[in-house]
Amino acid sequence: MREGFFGLNVAVRGLYTAQRGLDVVNYNLNNVNTPGYSRQQAIQVASKPMPLYDGTGMLGTGSDVTGVQRVRDEYLDFKYWSENVSYGEWDTKRTQLADMEATFNEPSDSGFSTIMNDFYSSFQELAKDPSSEAVRALVREKGVTLAKYFNSTATHFEKLQGDLNYNVKTKVEEINSLGTQIQQLNRQIYSAELDGNTANDLRDQRTVLVDKLSKLINIQANEVVTGKLPSGKDDKHFVITISGKAFIDHFQLSKLDIQQRSTKVNNEDIDNLYDVKWADGNTLDVKGGELRGYLDIRDGNDGVNNGILYKGVPYYIRRMNEFVQTFAMSFNEGFYNVKRLAGGSIDSSVPVSKGEGHVDGYALNSTSADTAPADIRFFTMLGTNSQPVDSATFKGKAVTLSEIRDQYSKITAKNFAVGADIMSDVKLISVSDKGGEVGNINILNKLIENRHDPHMFVEGAPEDFMKSLVTTLGIDSQQAIRLSNNQQSIVKQIENRKLSDSGVSIDEEMANLVKFQHAYNASAKMITTMSEVYDTLINKMGVV
C-alpha cells in the first residue's frame, strides 16, 4: 500500500534539484571571464530512501542539493605563489638592466669606444702638428666629450637609483594595501563560514590578492587549523608570513614600513635611500619578488662590505669612478699599477710607481729657459659652481707622490672634467719633454702609449676595462632575460593548469544547461503524469 501523494512530492524535489542545477550553470556562465573565478558545482545526492515494510526493498524519495562547491586545486595555488615570486624578481631586474644597458649605449657610433677612439685620434693628429692651436682646440674638445660622457652616464645612473628608490616605496605601499584587503577578506570569510558554509567567491577574491602579493615579495601562505568550530568544522585561520614573520595572522596585519637611511651604505649612493623594515621596528630580509628586484638593482655593489651580492647601480658607478680615477692618474701623472682594495678605493699601502705623464710636459708657450715642466693636469674635476678646477687647486697641498695619488680619490665619474688651465688656454696642453721645442712630442707619445698599457687595470688597458664593464652588464642582463622568460613560462603553465581545473567551460555549462533543462522538463512531465494518476484515482475511480 502506498502513501497518498508520494509521487508528486518526489517530482517536486526533482524540479527543485534541476532548478538549483540551472542556477549554478547560470552563475558559472556569468563569471566565465571573472579573474580568479573557480567554477562551481551543485552537489547533488539522492535523498534518503524509504524502506518498504513488506521487505521488497527501499524506495527512493527523490534528490537533494547538499551544497555548492568550488572546483579548486589548492596545491596549484601554493605552487603558483612559490614560482611567481621569482618571476617578479627577475622580470624587474630584466627591465632595469635593459635601462642600464641603454645608458652605456654600446655598441654604437656614440658610445664610450667611439669617444675614446676620437680622443686618441685627436692626440695622433696633435703628434703630427704639435704647434697647431686648431688641433689643440680639437684635443681639448675631445677631452671634454670624454669627460662629459662619464658625467652624463653617472648622472643617469644616479637618477635611476632615485627612481628605483621611489619604486621601492611604491611597492611597499602596494604590499601594505594588499595586506589590508586580505585582512578584511579574512574577516568576511571567517564570519561567512562560521555556520559551516564555504564562502566560495570570497575565497576566490582572496586568492587573486595573494597571487598579486606573491609577485611583489616572498610570502608563505597557509590555512592553519586552530581548533573546532561550534558547527563541528575545523577552525581555520589564514596566515601569510614574510621571511618567517607573520604579515597577516587571521585578523592581525603587521605592516611593512620604509625608513630613510641616516648613513650611506655605499659611497656612491644618493642621499636618503629607503630601508624596508617592519612597521614594528624589526628588520626585514626581503628574499624575492619585485621588491627584491628593485633593492638588488638599487643597492647591489657586488658584495663589497657585506653588501648585496649583485651588480646594481652602485657597482657600475663605483667601477666608473675607478676608471676615471685610474685613467686620470695615469694620463696626468704617469702613475701605473695602482693597487685597489675591494670596494674600489686605492690601496695607499702600495708605493706609487711613476712614469711620465702630462705633468712632465712643457707647454707650447714654454721657452728654452724653462727648467721645470708646466705641471699641468689635463684632467681634473668639477669644483664649486660645476666649474673645472685648475691644476694647482687640484694638487692642493699634496707634495709627495702618494699625497698626489690620494687627491685622485676625489675624482668621480660625475665630476670628471678637463682642467681649468687647459679650458682657458690650449697652449698649456704639454706634450714636449723640453722647454721651447714646439715639435717635440716625447710626452705626447707617452700619453698615446697609455692607451695600450695592459697594466693600467686588472682588466687590462682602458678600453678593455670599459669593454669588460659593458660585457658584464650584458651578461647579467642576458641572465635576467633568460630567468625571467623561464619563470614566466612556469607561471603561465601553472596558470593554465589552474584554468584547466577551475575555469568555466562554456561547452560544459551548455551541456549542463540542457541536462538540467531536460531533468526539469522530465520532472514536470512526472507531475502531469502523477496529476493524471490522482485525477483517475480521485475523480474517476468508482464512477460508473
Added chain:
Amino acid sequence: MRITNNMLVNNMMNNIGNNLVRMDKYQNQLSTGKKIAVPSDDPVVAARALKLRTDVAEVDQYKRNSKDAQSWMDITESTLANIGDVLQRARELTVQGANGSNTTQDTQKIAEEVKQLRAQLIHLGNTTYAGRYIFSGYKTNTKLIDEATGEYYIDVNNSENIKYEIGIGDDININVPGGDLFSNGGNAAGQTSGVTTGSNVVLAFPVDLSGTTLNVKVDTDTSRTITFPAGSIYNDANALAAGIQSAINGATPSGIEDITVNAVKTGTNYKFVFTSGTKGATAGLSAVAISGGTAAAALGLAAPTQVNGTAGQTGKLIQDMDSVMTALSAGDNLAASNLIATLDTDVNNVLRIRADVGARQNRIDLTSNRLDSDSINFTKLMSDNEDVDMAETIMNLQNEENVYRASLSGGARVIQPNLVDFLR
C-alpha cells in the same frame, strides 16, 4: 586534460605574442643591419664588436699618419735632391775654377756663382712643410740657418727625431736633423740668447707701475731709462711681463726692440726672465742688464744674474762653400783643386742621408700597404661579427610571418565556435 574556453584564448594570445617578439627581432635586425642592438642580445658578439671597432678606428688613424709621414718625407726627399744638385754644381764650378788656365778675374766670376749656390743652400736648409721647418729638429717653428751669417740659428741635436706612429708600438722617424745634413753627422750648435733672470718676489695683483722707472742696458750699449706711462696697471703676471716687454722694446734710443720678457711662477713667487733676440745693440747676443729705477726692486730686478749669449757654429757644407769662395776669389787654383775632394765628401754625405730617407720611405710604403689590407681585414671581421646575413634574416622573417598567419588563422577558428552555436 580539461580544456576551457579561457585557456584557449590565453594560449593563443601567448603564442601570438611570442610570434610577434620573434618577428620584431628579425625586423629590427633587417632595419639596423646589425645582429645585436644591446650587449645582452649576445655579450660575446658585443665584446668583439667593441674591440674590432677600436681596431678599425686605429688602423684608419695609422693610415692617415702614414700618408702625412709620406708627404713630409716627399718634401725632405726633394729638398735633399736639390741640395745634391747644388753641391754637384758647386763641385763642377770648383773643378772649373781649379783649372790653372783661369785668370783671377775668371775665378772671381765663378766665385760669384758659388756665392749664389751658398745662398741657395741656406735657403734649402730652411725649407718648410706646412709652415714647419723640416731640418730644425724639434724647433719646427724656428729656421735652422741664419741667412745673414750662415751660422746655425738654433741648436739641433741629432737625437731630435720626430716620430709618427704608424702602428701599435711602431713609429717611424720622419725628419732629418739639420746637423746631420749640414755638419756631416754632427750636432748643430746655434746662437744662444743673453738671458737675465730676476729674483723671486711676491707680487700682489693688480700691480701698478704707473710713473715708475727701470734702467735697461744691453751689454755695453747705452743705458736707457724707461718710464711706465700712467695707467700701467696689470692684473696678472703674464700681462705684467707683456707690459714690461713692450715698455723695454719701445725705449729710446732704439736698438733693443727684440727682448722677450717672461714671468715664471715658483710656488707663490714670481721672477722675470729677460731674453735678448738677434736685434740687440751688439749683435744681439749679449747680456741684458736691468737694474736701477724705482720699479726694479719691486720686480726683483735689483741685481739680476746675467748670462752672455754666444754666436752659432757654421755647418760644414756652408764652411766648404765659404772656402771655395775664398779660394776662387783669390784665384788660388791649388786650394780650389784641394777642395774638390772635400766637396766629394759632402756630396757623399747627402747621398747617405738620401739613401736613409729612401729606405724609410720604402718602409712607409710597405706599412701603408699592410695597413690597407689590415683595414679591409678588420672591416670584414667587424662585418662578419655584427652584421646580419640579409638573405637568411629575410628568410627567417618570412618564416615567422607564415607562422604568425597560421597561428592567427588557427586561433580564429578555435576560439569562435562553441556549443551555443549549435543548440537550437
